[in-house]
Each structure stands twice: as structure tokens, then as C-alpha cells.
Amino acid sequence: MTAAVAVDLGKTGCRAVLWHDGTGPARDIHDVPGAPGLAADNGVAMARDAVRAAVLPLLEGQPQLRLAALCVGAAGAASAPEAARELAGLLLHDLPADEVAVTSDAVTAHAGALGGRTGVVLAIGTGSVAVGIGDHGSYARVDGWGPWLGDEGSGAWIGAAGLRAALRAHDGRGPDTALLAAAVERFGDPDRLPSAVGRDGNPARTAASFAPDVARAAAAGDAAAAAIIQDAATALGEAVVAAARRIGGDALPVTITGGLTGLGEPLLDPLRSALAASPRPLHLRPPLGDPLDGARLLALNTSAPHEPHVVRLRRTTTPSPVPTRPANPSAIA
Secondary structure (H helix, E strand, O other): OEEEEEEEEOOOEEEEEEEEOOOEEOOOOEEEEOOOOOOOOOHHHHHHHHHHHHHHHHHOOOOOOEEEEEEEEEOOOOOOHHHHHHHHHHHHHHOOEOEEEEEEHHHHHHHHHOOOOOEEEEEEOOOEEEEEEOOOOOEEEEEOOOOOOOOOOOHHHHHHHHHHHHHHHHHOOOOOOHHHHHHHHHHOOHHHHHHHHHOOOOHHHHHHOOHHHHHHHHHOOOHHHHHHHHHHHHHHHHHHHHHHHHHOOOOEEEEEEOHHHHHOHHHHHHHHHHHHOOOOOEEEOOOOOOHHHHHHHHHHOOOOOOHHHOEEEEOOOOOOOOOOOOOOHHHOO
């Protein structure tokens, strides 16, 4: 029996699903914590641990399974191609796959959302990036520069802006805002907020956890929160318009994916307005699939327009049996 595994490795979570030939996706998606990104310090090792933790439970108890391909869409792969290649090599060693492909999670999001076709996909979660792929292979990646230099409008960006507004109110430097009470409820004493944000080793993910609080406060009429959400929508719209301009073409399809869409109308309504103001016609469409669908498509199809942005390594020796999961994933060599 042959199969393919698709992995969506983000900064917040890592999801994996096993597809058997001709039977569609398995019922269960295995979900584990994500990794800070391939470009981060020790990013490859943490990504390796996360992928193994997500994939190995899907393979256990299936000794006759032939894993034809594994494709990982990983945060940070676009800005760290050598790290993507290193991760592919390690996973080819770790897992019994004939072939391992690693690409950006934005590329798998694009492939899934538009069914492997051209257009612009805005992927918004803990981070944010707009990816455009045009009719003649043109490619544009806009933002996705991480929480310190970019990811404008992302969950981490919204959450951090909300926490800054809360601390400004706490200090008396800024206007009163419901965000202060929301920050206290979620993180405790404001004086300890910096350590609370950094204590799990992934401050972008922790900041992003505050984004829903900002959206709720904006919906309730809080001026500071509403301004943050509006600024986020404007930044995200600018990223889409820039990607569309760079790949060219008329009447481009655009779709929006990622966990931040769960904020709902407080973010999506101003974002639609920002896209409607584009000088280039943009047609907003619902996504056809998610990043796991895109990773599956790219695992099995090397002729998609995304292929130049995929690192693909093929095994030249017989794969080892499915390894046993260690009790402590961080102990993986």
C-alpha cells in the first residue's frame, strides 16, 4: 500500500495527515505544537522535532505501508532555503519516505487555496505573507519577514500592538482602553508582561494569542483596538496589491487563508474594503483547500507552477522501518 503524508508546519501548530492512494484523507489530523521557523536559532532542529512528533503516530502500526512522498510546508522556508534543504535531508533520514519535499508554508497555502493554479493568496496566522504566482511562472512573495522585521497585520503583529496599547494605558502614556483589562485577564500583572510573553520560547505565538482579544475589543467599540485592526487590514491589503502588481495579469483571483481569518468581520470587513480599492481588479474567492491540501498536491505533483520553490530530495537507498517515537522528542539526535 502506498501513501503520502502532508505536513503544515507553522509557528503555532504542526498538523500532519496521511493519504492512502485512492481513499482520500484519513479521518484524523495529528496536531502538535509548531516551531519558531526555519530561519530562527535552532529552527531546523525544532522543525524536525515537530514534524516527527506529528508524523510518526500516523505511521505506527502500518509495517506494510509504503510512504511514496512527504511534503512539508514550513514557516521560514522561503527566507532560509538552505535550512529547508537541511530539514528535507534530515527527514529523509528519519522517516521511511521515498521522497521528501520542503517548501514555505505560504507556498502550500497557495497551492491548496487555488488548487495549484495562479493568483494571489494571503496567508495570515501568527505571521503573514502574500504569495503571487502568475501565468508565466512569475512569482512574488510580499512580507513574511518574521515578527521583528515584518509580518505586518499578522496575529503576532495585532497581538503585540494590543499589548503595547495596554501597557501605554497602564503607564498613563496612552488613552484608556479595554485592552488593559484583557491583557491582565490573559497574562496577569502588567509589570510581568514582558516575561510572560517570552516564557515559552516563542514570543510571536504568545503575542498572537492576544489577537482575538483585540478583535473582540474592536467589535465592542474600543477606539485603540479598532485602530489596530484597521491598521492590520490596511497592511494586509497592501501586501496583496503589491503581490498582484509584481506578478502581472488582469482580474487576478485572490483568496485569504490561515487561522487569523477566525477573527471574523472585525478584520475581514476592512480587509475586503482595502482590496476593493486596488487599482488592479482583484476577485476575492473562498479557498478551495487548506495548506494540507496544498502539501498533498505538491507531494504528488512536480509539474505545478510552485515547483521552482520546492526543495525535493529523493532516497537512493532502501528506507528503514518506521522509527519508534522517543519519550522525549527533544532528545532526538
